[in-house]
Amino acid sequence: MKPTDLKDPEYFHKVVDCQYACPAHTPVPEYIRMIALERYDDAYMINWESNVFPGVLGRTCDRPCEPACRRGRVEEEPVAICRLKRVAADMKGNVRDRIPQGPFPANGKKVALIGGGPASLTVARDLAPLGYEIHLFDEQKAGGGFMRSQIPAFRLPEQVLDEEVNYILDMGVHKHFNTYVSSMKEILAQDYDAVFVGTGAPRGKDLPKLPGRWDAKERVHIGIDWLASVAFEHTEKIGKKVIVVGGGNTAMDCCRTARRLGGTDVKVVVRSPFEEMKASPWEISDAQHEDIPILSCHNPKAFVTENGVLKGMMFQKVEAVYDDNGKRRLVPTDEPEVFIEADDVLLAIGQDNAFPWIEKDLGIEFGEWDMPVVDKVTFQSTLPKVFFGGDAAFGPENVITAVAHGHQAAVSIELFCQQSDVHQRPAPITNLYSQKMGIHEWSYDNGVVSDLRYQVPHANKEITLTNRKLEVELGFDMPTGYKEAMRCLNCDVQTVFQENRCIECDACVDVCPTSCITFTTNGEEDDLRQRLTMPANNPDQDLYVSDVLPTARVMVKDEDVCLHCGLCAERCPTSAWDMQKFLYNVSKASHVCPTEAV
Amino acid sequence: MSYKRPAFRHPDAAINEIGFHQKDYEGALSTLCAGCGHDSISAAIIQACFELSIPPHRIAKISGIGCSSKTPTYFLANSHGFNSVHGRMPSVATGAVMANKDLTYIGVSGDGDTASIGMGQFAHVVRRNLNMVYIVMNNGCYGLTKGQDSATADVGSSGKAGVPTMFSSIDLAGLALELGAGFVARSFSGDKNQLIPLIKAGISHDGFALIDVLSPCVTFNNTKSSTKSYTYVRDHMESTSIADFVPVKKEITASVQPGESKTIEMHDGSKISLSSIAEGWDPKDRLSAINAIHKASLEGEVLTGLLYIDAAQPPVHKLLNTVDAPLNSLQERDLVPSQEALEEINMGFR
Numbered sequence A: 001m002k003p004t005d006l007k008d009p010e011y012f013h014k015v016v017d018c019q020y021a022c023p024a025h026t027p028v029p030e031y032i033r034m035i036a037l038e039r040y041d042d043a044y045m046i047n048w049e050s051n052v053f054p055g056v057l058g059r060t061c062d063r064p065c066e067p068a069c070r071r072g073r074v075e076e077e078p079v080a081i082c083r084l085k086r087v088a089a090d091m092k093g094n095v096r097d098r099i100p101q102g103p104f105p106a107n108g109k110k111v112a113l114i115g116g117g118p119a120s121l122t123v124a125r126d127l128a129p130l131g132y133e134i135h136l137f138d139e140q141k142a143g144g145g146f147m148r149s150q151i152p153a154f155r156l157p158e159q160v161l162d163e164e165v166n167y168i169l170d171m172g173v174h175k176h177f178n179t180y181v182s183s184m185k186e187i188l189a190q191d192y193d194a195v196f197v198g199t200g201a202p203r204g205k206d207l208p209k210l211p212g213r214w215d216a217k218e219r220v221h222i223g224i225d226w227l228a229s230v231a232f233e234h235t236e237k238i239g240k241k242v243i244v245v246g247g248g249n250t251a252m253d254c255c256r257t258a259r260r261l262g263g264t265d266v267k268v269v270v271r272s273p274f275e276e277m278k279a280s281p282w283e284i285s286d287a288q289h290e291d292i293p294i295l296s297c298h299n300p301k302a303f304v305t306e307n308g309v310l311k312g313m314m315f316q317k318v319e320a321v322y323d324d325n326g327k328r329r330l331v332p333t334d335e336p337e338v339f340i341e342a343d344d345v346l347l348a349i350g351q352d353n354a355f356p357w358i359e360k361d362l363g364i365e366f367g368e369w370d371m372p373v374v375d376k377v378t379f380q381s382t383l384p385k386v387f388f389g390g391d392a393a394f395g396p397e398n399v400i401t402a403v404a405h406g407h408q409a410a411v412s413i414e415l416f417c418q419q420s421d422v423h424q425r426p427a428p429i430t431n432l433y434s435q436k437m438g439i440h441e442w443s444y445d446n447g448v449v450s451d452l453r454y455q456v457p458h459a460n461k462e463i464t465l466t467n468r469k470l471e472v473e474l475g476f477d478m479p480t481g482y483k484e485a486m487r488c489l490n491c492d493v494q495t496v497f498q499e500n501r502c503i504e505c506d507a508c509v510d511v512c513p514t515s516c517i518t519f520t521t522n523g524e525e526d527d528l529r530q531r532l533t534m535p536a537n538n539p540d541q542d543l544y545v546s547d548v549l550p551t552a553r554v555m556v557k558d559e560d561v562c563l564h565c566g567l568c569a570e571r572c573p574t575s576a577w578d579m580q581k582f583l584y585n586v587s588k589a590s591h592v593c594p595t596e597a598v
Numbered sequence B: 001m002s003y004k005r006p007a008f009r010h011p012d013a014a015i016n017e018i019g020f021h022q023k024d025y026e027g028a029l030s031t032l033c034a035g036c037g038h039d040s041i042s043a044a045i046i047q048a049c050f051e052l053s054i055p056p057h058r059i060a061k062i063s064g065i066g067c068s069s070k071t072p073t074y075f076l077a078n079s080h081g082f083n084s085v086h087g088r089m090p091s092v093a094t095g096a097v098m099a100n101k102d103l104t105y106i107g108v109s110g111d112g113d114t115a116s117i118g119m120g121q122f123a124h125v126v127r128r129n130l131n132m133v134y135i136v137m138n139n140g141c142y143g144l145t146k147g148q149d150s151a152t153a154d155v156g157s158s159g160k161a162g163v164p165t166m167f168s169s170i171d172l173a174g175l176a177l178e179l180g181a182g183f184v185a186r187s188f189s190g191d192k193n194q195l196i197p198l199i200k201a202g203i204s205h206d207g208f209a210l211i212d213v214l215s216p217c218v219t220f221n222n223t224k225s226s227t228k229s230y231t232y233v234r235d236h237m238e239s240t241s242i243a244d245f246v247p248v249k250k251e252i253t254a255s256v257q258p259g260e261s262k263t264i265e266m267h268d269g270s271k272i273s274l275s276s277i278a279e280g281w282d283p284k285d286r287l288s289a290i291n292a293i294h295k296a297s298l299e300g301e302v303l304t305g306l307l308y309i310d311a312a313q314p315p316v317h318k319l320l321n322t323v324d325a326p327l328n329s330l331q332e333r334d335l336v337p338s339q340e341a342l343e344e345i346n347m348g349f350r
Ligand SMILES: Cc1cc2nc3c(=O)[nH]c(=O)nc-3n(C[C@H](O)[C@H](O)[C@H](O)COP(=O)(O)OP(=O)(O)OC[C@H]3O[C@@H](n4cnc5c(N)ncnc54)[C@H](O)[C@@H]3O)c2cc1C
Pocket: A060, A061, A062, A114, A115, A116, A117, A118, A119, A120, A137, A138, A139, A140, A144, A145, A146, A147, A149, A150, A151, A179, A180, A181, A182, A198, A199, A200, A201, A202, A224, A227, A249, A250, A253, A357, A389, A390, A391, A392, A396, A397, A398, A399, A400, A402
């Protein structure tokens, strides 16, 4: 193998598993260390820079970082990264004065943001301080998009959302709420330098052809419309017996909301096997904890009504059969059909994008499934001044993905408005510096604690079920937050090897608790992986390979289960190993170098 | 400074035949200087005992005084241990071996501990063929007392103090051969591929086994002018053969290396397979071993590998014709003859 190229910022970035997995590349270990130091404001601001909504995400994020967390590979469970974000938000003091405050010197450019969800708000956050005049349109009465209309208040209290949405709106954003944009043509006819479409995926899927669907239609609801109507207080009640059809997170929010609006017998009915449900495991267990049974392998057959009154639904039982390629088919079993009683049915079977308001002759090309053709890096559409992001760009994802899109779209808009090439993107800002303080002293806590993951306490369900606005999760208190923070392995503190210092004494090999380091002759990657002290069987994790050493061998380190404990560097007599903190900040609009004024 | 090793190990870490992880053979985190050769020898002992599947509580580690003699703290935390007086490891080992012949004995010593203050003790433990592995962590200096020359330092070699050694050196392997040892080997802390099979063979050998391990002292004797530095030993290492240890149950499958090869059967049925055997050397011929050592030393080389083995040499308990049961397990009724037996004995004198 070739010696590892440390000049490529992506090499060390990838070692920071959580940060690499985070769509917005939040510097996770850095903020976790701040929490351990009780520097909550700093922890919050590190988050805010990257993901814009730490308080929201600390409660609701899909947390792609956690399955990636190294701790999950050496122990049972990952660090509670998401809930530590909430600790930062809950424990912080007043951070207003650390957030950019307008008025900002105008740069003469004007941008329209259609939709007021996290994607648009992120664009606003990044562009407002650069002097853009920003116009935000949303059909709802307040900003936040689905964070407001869909995520129930018992998971995300309104004041938490308001605070973080307002940090952005207060930067001088021109708000056009209660305004449905019905024509892109009209927008384009105005003097906007660029337009960002962040309208989400607002159309809930239906079962229009299922027998009986339209016979009692006022008791059959589209899940996301129903949740929005609850959020905006148009709906306050539901029948006692409720069926929620679907197995994703929307279904979980629907059933738990129904429990709070009078549903005493709420069931989730899903086609797939339980193990393959789309909802996050924690959302499923929260629903089950609220006495909501989940019936899997039930395929809807018909709505049953009597004299225009909904009585329930019929389901066909199915089983999952897999072909040789592992592709699943749901095959009906010969068991009799199942009737389930219901006063109301909530359909939570998916969402679609819908752009009825974008005229087809504007030069904005639409491709498969009527989705706009959008560049995956620049978020530019086929009409150069129009950009897409969030769920509107590539279909429903989640808040953190919308934020990540927003940052990149803002970079593109800044480049576009400077008449620069949107593909010439600014490099990420990186830094690598030693953590050495003395012979065996590091400026980070290099000890590795053995504590298992701490559980977040929940409020008593007897109380939370009575009021849909009472938050269920209580968050970690300070001492538990500290203990959970200490579980972090500091993966951003990199093991950096300098071959010209190494005397090949083997001390690092001997001391490494997880047998990461091997000195051996070089070879092709596949062969080398098998010849290490412990075979490197996780191909997702890189090998760090040095140049040739005096004994004609190379140093090979398998990054897979390195604990970043620093023992190799402590035991190295010549400091050939050093522990160096790697900071990686994703490129933002503010990193675009201003072009010379002409 | 870290004083504790993290609890986590590689998730794919194997278990041995008796269900232990290598972790179960580890000790405390070393406090020796970073890069000390002794730590590598400790690691080799850990791996050898793990791979031999010896129950940790059936091992006793005994040492004298010195950085080397401190190492038993850093391996086999679940085994018996006795950190004795400077140069007195052999006496304590003798007592232990006499009392309980069923344990595996690992004696750890330094070149100072053995070749200076403990020289007399060393000579006698070899003569008696005590059943133990005697590992000398040989760095050519008194590391613990700040690096004075030891009796194994070569003439002209100088450490950190910069003064070349005036006196001729003692070759412990040569001496052991002279004193009649049945297993003599030399190795280098920086070459685990060689060291680990030798430790395993030494443990399996029924009788006294000396392994003289060159082990650089990074702090006081790793200079350019030292003959016990990492670079010097690496550049001047020569080996008698490539030794592989084959446990009782395993077939020899290792690919045959070029050159002559030999297999030596040990007392317990395990084997040492030797390949790439040096010309003129025969592992079972004491004279050829002595010759090879002298020849290498005249050429300024350091001869390593298995130097001599006689698997059939009777160990101390055999020489003394002791009972099968360990002496410490004998009860009063085993030791005091019955009235009838006494009568019988007395009758014999009448
Ligand atoms: C029930 C439910 C629960 C969810 N829970 C989570 C969760 O816990 N965690 C998570 O990360 N994600 C969750 N999501 C997904 C998440 O809400 C979205 O992925 C995210 O909000 C998308 O952000 P966005 O900026 O693309 O658009 P959205 O948040 O969808 O916002 C788009 C906004 O644009 C408005 N709009 C649309 N068309 C127009 C128009 N023509 N004119 C004016 N306004 C318009 C819409 O009313 C909406 O307010 C959930 C989704 C649902 C449905």
